[in-house]
Amino acid sequence: MSQWGPSLNRRTLLQAGGAALAAGGLAACNKGGSSGSSSTSFKMLYFGDQKSADALQKSLAPQVAKIDSKLNLTVSAVNGTDWNDFFAKVLTQIASGTPPDIVGVATEGVQLMASKDLAIPLDDYVKKDMSTLKSYFDDVHPALVEAMMYQGHLYELPSDFNAGNMYYSTKLFQQAGLADPAADWSIDDFHTATEKIAKLGGVNGFDWVVRLWGSWTSFMYANGGNLLTEGKYSGGDWLWNAAYAGNAAAAGRKGGWEWGAPTANSQPVVEALQYMIDLKKAGLAPSPDVGGGQTLQGLFAAQRIGTAIGGGFWAGGLHNAGMAPDSFDVQFFPKWKSQRHLFGTGGYAIFKSSQKKDVAWEVLKLLIQPESFEIIAPGNVTTPVRKSMMTAERYKTTGPKNWKVFYDTLTEHPDTAPIPAPPYYNAMATALNARTTQAISTGNAKSALDGLQADLEAAAKE
Numbered sequence: 379m380s381q382w383g384p385s386l387n388r389r390t391l392l393q394a395g396g397a398a399l400a401a402g403g404l405a406a407c408n409k410g411g412s413s414g415s416s417s418t419s420f421k422m423l424y425f426g427d428q429k430s431a432d433a434l435q436k437s438l439a440p441q442v443a444k445i446d447s448k449l450n451l452t453v454s455a456v457n458g459t460d461w462n463d464f465f466a467k468v469l470t471q472i473a474s475g476t477p478p479d480i481v482g483v484a485t486e487g488v489q490l491m492a493s494k495d496l497a498i499p500l501d502d503y504v505k506k507d508m509s510t511l512k513s514y515f516d517d518v519h520p521a522l523v524e525a526m527m528y529q530g531h532l533y534e535l536p537s538d539f540n541a542g543n544m545y546y547s548t549k550l551f552q553q554a555g556l557a558d559p560a561a562d563w564s565i566d567d568f569h570t571a572t573e574k575i576a577k578l579g580g581v582n583g584f585d586w587v588v589r590l591w592g593s594w595t596s597f598m599y600a601n602g603g604n605l606l607t608e609g610k611y612s613g614g615d616w617l618w619n620a621a622y623a624g625n626a627a628a629a630g631r632k633g634g635w636e637w638g639a640p641t642a643n644s645q646p647v648v649e650a651l652q653y654m655i656d657l658k659k660a661g662l663a664p665s666p667d668v669g670g671g672q673t674l675q676g677l678f679a680a681q682r683i684g685t686a687i688g689g690g691f692w693a694g695g696l697h698n699a700g701m702a703p704d705s706f707d708v709q710f711f712p713k714w715k716s717q718r719h720l721f722g723t724g725g726y727a728i729f730k731s732s733q734k735k736d737v738a739w740e741v742l743k744l745l746i747q748p749e750s751f752e753i754i755a756p757g758n759v760t761t762p763v764r765k766s767m768m769t770a771e772r773y774k775t776t777g778p779k780n781w782k783v784f785y786d787t788l789t790e791h792p793d794t795a796p797i798p799a800p801p802y803y804n805a806m807a808t809a810l811n812a813r814t815t816q817a818i819s820t821g822n823a824k825s826a827l828d829g830l831q832a833d834l835e836a837a838a839k840e
Contacts (some may be wrong), residue, residue: 420449420734420741422726423456423471423481425464431455437753438744445740454478461486461591461722465804472496479732480741483534484724485525485796486590486803489637492528493801497727499531501616503739508620511535514746515621517764519788520628522723523617525796527634530613534725535746538760540689541721541787541794542592542599544568545696545708545778550575550684559709561783561790565600568685568712572662575684583662585683586654587671588814590797590807591722592687594654599795600714603646605806605834606798607638627792637800640834643827646715651814652823665818668811675699678706687711689721690761690784693776698757703777710783710791719787719794723763761785802837809833 420442424431435453442451456471458464465487471477483491491497504511515523518536526534546559554574559567572583586593598604613633622628641647657663667673675692677683679699688695688708696706711719726745728738744750751762758776761784762768773781787794800806809830817826 418448418450420451420737421478421480422451422453422741423468423478424453425458425461425482425484426455427457428455434754438750441744441750442741445744446737449734449737465490477729477731479734479738480726480728482724483727485722486799486807488526488533488727489528489634489799489801490803491727492531492533496730497533498730498735499533500535500728500739500742501531504532504535505616505620507743511743512621514764517766519763519765519785520618520622520625520631521721521788521792521794521796522763523621524614524631524634525721525723526725527611527614527617529611530633532614532617534727535742536723536725536763537746537751538725538755539721539723539763540591540691540761541719541784542596542687542689542711543708543719543783543787544685544711545678545688545692545706546571546685547678547681547683547705548707549681549705550578550581553578554684558707559712561710562717563709563712565597565712565714569662572657572684573660576662580682582664582677582683584657584685585663585674585677586666586687587674588666588668588811590799590810591720592671592689593666594651594814595797596687596711596720597653597714598647598650599718599720600711600716601646601650602715602718603641603644603650604798605642605647605810605830606640606800608795609636609638610634611636627789635796635799637798640831640838642834643824643831648824648827651817651827655817655821655823658818659821666814668815671695690781691759693773693778693781694758694760697776701777703773703775704779705777707778707780708783709780710787716793717791719791720797721787721794722797724760800838802840805837805840806834809837 424434431453435451439451442449456464456467458467461484468481522536522539526532526536551558556571556574575581576583611633614631618628618631658665674686675695676699678686679696679701710717726742728735728742732738748764748767751767758773765785768785813826813830817823820826
C-alpha cells in the first residue's frame with residue numbers, strides 16, 4: 379500500500395489499538411471480580427459463524443452437563459477474515475466488559491493474551507492431572523505444545539494445527555506432463571512446475587494470499603529467514619521432564635518461543651519476497667488477495683491454480699468446494715536453503731476473569747478428547763494434534779492421498795517452527811499486509827521490507 383509512504387505510522391483502530399484494548403479490557407474484566415455472567419452460565423468464544431457456533435453448542439452441551447449439570451453453555455461466534463481480525467474483535471468484546479470463560483486461541487494470540495494477563499497459566503492444573511494427561515502428551519508432538527508456552531508457562535493444550543505444505547492439482551500436473559512432486563523436491567522443481575502449468579493457458583502456476591501464516595513467509599522459512607530473531611524462554615522443565623521424558627523430539631524444548639529484535643529486511647527475507655514479485659513478473663502468479671484463503675480454495679477447485687500453500691484444513695475446504703479426493707494432492711513445501719516449514723496451532727485458554735476456572739479446566743480437558751475433535755472440527759477442516767487420529771480412514775472421503783505429510787512435517791522436518799507471534803502480533807500482521815502489498819505494487823521488496831523493519835521496531839517498543 380504505497381499510500382503508507384516511507385514510514386507506516388498509522389494503524390487501524392481495532393488492530394493497532396489491540397494493546398490498549400487489552401489493557402483496558404483487563405481493567406473492565408476485573409471490576410467487581412465478575413466475568414459478566416450468571417452463576418450458571420458458561421461462555422465460550424468460537425472463531426467462526428454463529429450457525430456453526432450454535433451447532434457446536436448443541437453438540438457439546440450434553441458433555442459439559444456431565445461436568446456440571448447446572449452449567450448453561452453458551453458458544454458465541456466471532457467471525458473474521460483471519461486470526462488477527464478475530465483477536466481484534468475479541469479484544470473489543472473484552473473492553474466492553476463481556477469477557478468469556480474460555481476462548482479459542484491460535485498461535486497468533488497466545489503471547490498477546492498471556493502478556494496482557496488476560497489468560498491464566500495451566501501449569502498447576504496440568505501438574506495435578508499429569509497422570510491422566512500423559513496419554514494425551516504421548517500422542518501430541520512436543521513442538522505443538524511448546525508453541526502454547528510463554529515465559530516458561532503453558533497457556534493452552536493444543537487441539538489442532540496446520541503446517542504450510544504445498545497443494546497441487548493432479549489434473550493440471552498431468553496436463554502439463556509433470557510427475558507428482560517428490561518429498562525432497564526443490565525450489566527449482568517448484569519453479570519449473572509453475573512454468574509448465576502456466577503454459578496451459580488461463581491458469582496460474584501458483585497463487586497465494588497476504589498474511590503471516592502460509593504466505594510468502596513459507597518461502598522465507600525455507601530460505602533460512604524470519605521476521606524476528608528466534609530465541610527460547612527459559613523454564614518449562616516442569617512439563618518436559620514429566621510429560622515427555624525420554625522423547626527425543628522434546629530435547630532442547632524450553633519455556634516457549636521468545637521473539638526478539640526484528641530482522642524483516644535481512645537478506646533471506648528480502649530474497650523470499652522478491653521471489654514472489656518475480657513470479658508475478660514472469661506471469662506465473664497473480665497479485666495476491668489479503669486475508670483468508672476461501673477465495674483461493676475456490677479458484678483451486680475450479681482448476682485455475684496449479685499450486686498453493688495449505689495445511690490440513692485445505693483437505694476439508696477443497697472437498698467442500700466440490701473437489702474429488704483424487705483431483706488434488708499435497709507434498710512437503712519445496713526445499714530452498716532448507717526444507718523448514720512453519721505451522722500454527724490452536725486450542726482454548728481460560729480467562730483470568732472467569733469465576734469458574736476449575737470447571738473451565740474440566741471443559742478444556744474435554745475439548746482435547748478425540749470425540750470432541752469430531753464435534754468441533756468435522757470434515758477435516760483442520761489437522762488433529764493427536765497423531766493416533768491421523769489415519770487413512772480419516773482422509774478416505776476428502777483426500778488427499780498423501781495425507782501423511784501433515785504430521786510428517788513435524789517428525790521428518792524437526793526444524794519446523796511456529797509462525798512469529800509476539801505480544802504485538804496484531805500490529806505486526808497489519809504492517810506485514812501493508813508492506814507486502816506495497817512490495818507487490820512497486821516491485822521493490824527491499825524498500826518495502828526496510829519499511830516493515832521500522833514498523834516492527836516501533837511496535838516492539840510499544
